[in-house]
Amino acid sequence: MPPTSSATATHIPSSIPSGRILLGRVLIGLASVLLVVAALVQFLHENQGLALGFDNWRPVLYAFVLWSVALGVGQVLMRGEAGERALFILPAVLFTVAMVIFPTIFGFYIALTDWNLSSFAGQRFNGLDNLVALFHDPDFWNALANMVFYVLMVLVEYAIAFGLALLLNAEIRARKFFRVAFLLPFMLSPVAVSWMVGKSMMEYRYGPVARLMRELGWSQPTFFTQPWIARLSIEAMDAWVSIPFLMILLLAGLQALPKEVMEASKIDGASGWQQFKEMIFPLMLPVSITAIVLRIIFKLKLADIVINTTSGGPGGATDTVSSFIYREYRDRSNVGYGTMLAMFYLVAIIVFVTVLLNIANRFMQRSS
Numbered sequence: 392m393p394p395t396s397s398a399t400a401t402h403i404p405s406s407i408p409s410g411r412i413l414l415g416r417v418l419i420g421l422a423s424v425l426l427v428v429a430a431l432v433q434f435l436h437e438n439q440g441l442a443l444g445f446d447n448w449r450p451v452l453y454a455f456v457l458w459s460v461a462l463g464v465g466q467v468l469m470r471g472e473a474g475e476r477a478l479f480i481l482p483a484v485l486f487t488v489a490m491v492i493f494p495t496i497f498g499f500y501i502a503l504t505d506w507n508l509s510s511f512a513g514q515r516f517n518g519l520d521n522l523v524a525l526f527h528d529p530d531f532w533n534a535l536a537n538m539v540f541y542v543l544m545v546l547v548e549y550a551i552a553f554g555l556a557l558l559l560n561a562e563i564r565a566r567k568f569f570r571v572a573f574l575l576p577f578m579l580s581p582v583a584v585s586w587m588v589g590k591s592m593m594e595y596r597y598g599p600v601a602r603l604m605r606e607l608g609w610s611q612p613t614f615f616t617q618p619w620i621a622r623l624s625i626e627a628m629d630a631w632v633s634i635p636f637l638m639i640l641l642l643a644g645l646q647a648l649p650k651e652v653m654e655a656s657k658i659d660g661a662s663g664w665q666q667f668k669e670m671i672f673p674l675m676l677p678v679s680i681t682a683i684v685l686r687i688i689f690k691l692k693l694a695d696i697v698i699n700t701t702s703g704g705p706g707g708a709t710d711t712v713s714s715f716i717y718r719e720y721r722d723r724s725n726v727g728y729g730t731m732l733a734m735f736y737l738v739a740i741i742v743f744v745t746v747l748l749n750i751a752n753r754f755m756q757r758s759s
């Protein structure tokens with residue numbers, strides 16, 4: 392057998408006939424050309440008025456299915472047994488391409504168009520006009536500033552969750568009952584919470600929370616008319632739903648700590664605070680950072696409670712970027728600009744989370 396490089400041996404076994412390899416490459420190449428041509432012709436037909444084209448994008452879907460089959464067959468022809476093993480991964484890859492990558496690329500295209508469903512002009516390519524409008528939109532930047540507040544409140548949620556986790560990890564009576572009771576809010580839908588708490592319990596005329604506030608001396612207990620009170624009310628409802636998620640992660644981390652080390656520190660005379668400061672908190676750093684990062688990602692998607700309770704009011708004080716984008720679609724039917732907002736926010740989230748993970752990784756390396 393002639394010697395082969397490691398890369399060639401990994402991808403194309405030398406035992407496969409060259410004619411079979413060539414057939415696989417030709418099959419994949421023809422299917423790829425067919426898919427690209429079909430998509431390009433349909434795109435030019437709908438946007439540039441090309442006479443040649445289809446009534447809808449269904450033929451392009453058929454071309455994608457054909458390309459998927461050709462890709463699988465081509466892999467088997469070219470790689471033999473390794474190609475057969477790749478067939479088990481191929482459906483997941485193709486599903487990701489069809490349901491994630493293609494919609495994202497298509498979303499970037501829509502973001503470059505002037506497309507309002509209430510206009511008779513229809514869809515029209517306008518380049519970066521939507522991006523320029525975004526940078527001059529004070530409502531969007533107000534919603535983004537509100538997100539800074541909501542994200543910073545994750546640290547408060549983390550502190551409360553850590554305290555509850557420590558409490559439920561201690562030897563107290565009815566510990567199992569309290570664990571289930573504290574998890575109940577996490578089992579509720581945020582939409583249900585917004586109506587049950589925001590629209591009912593915190594209703595300023597007849598809500599039980601408003602009545603209690605009157606008894607305590609607050610003459611006008613309006614939770615959603617003053618900007619800061621409304622913002623804190625939204626945060627309180629979201630925290631009530633989400634703190635159990637942080638708590639259960641931290642509780643699992645606490646239960647995984649070595650009990651022998653904890654008992655040894657007690658024997659050495661360490662106080663509760665010293666034990667927490669010098670041992671529990673440092674050992675819990677990996678779990679804590681993971682919980683905080685996950686909670687921040689969920690917080691960046693906050694919308695349902697805001698939409699159902701305040702619709703972003705008063706005056707945009709409680710608006711989030713997600714709720715603002717939702718209203719751009721629902722109230723103004725502005726598909727092009729709304730998609731640009733969503734794409735810009737997606738890129739901003741990717742950059743922010745990447746930087747956050749790098750900072751967390753460096754912090755963990757210094758702490759270890």
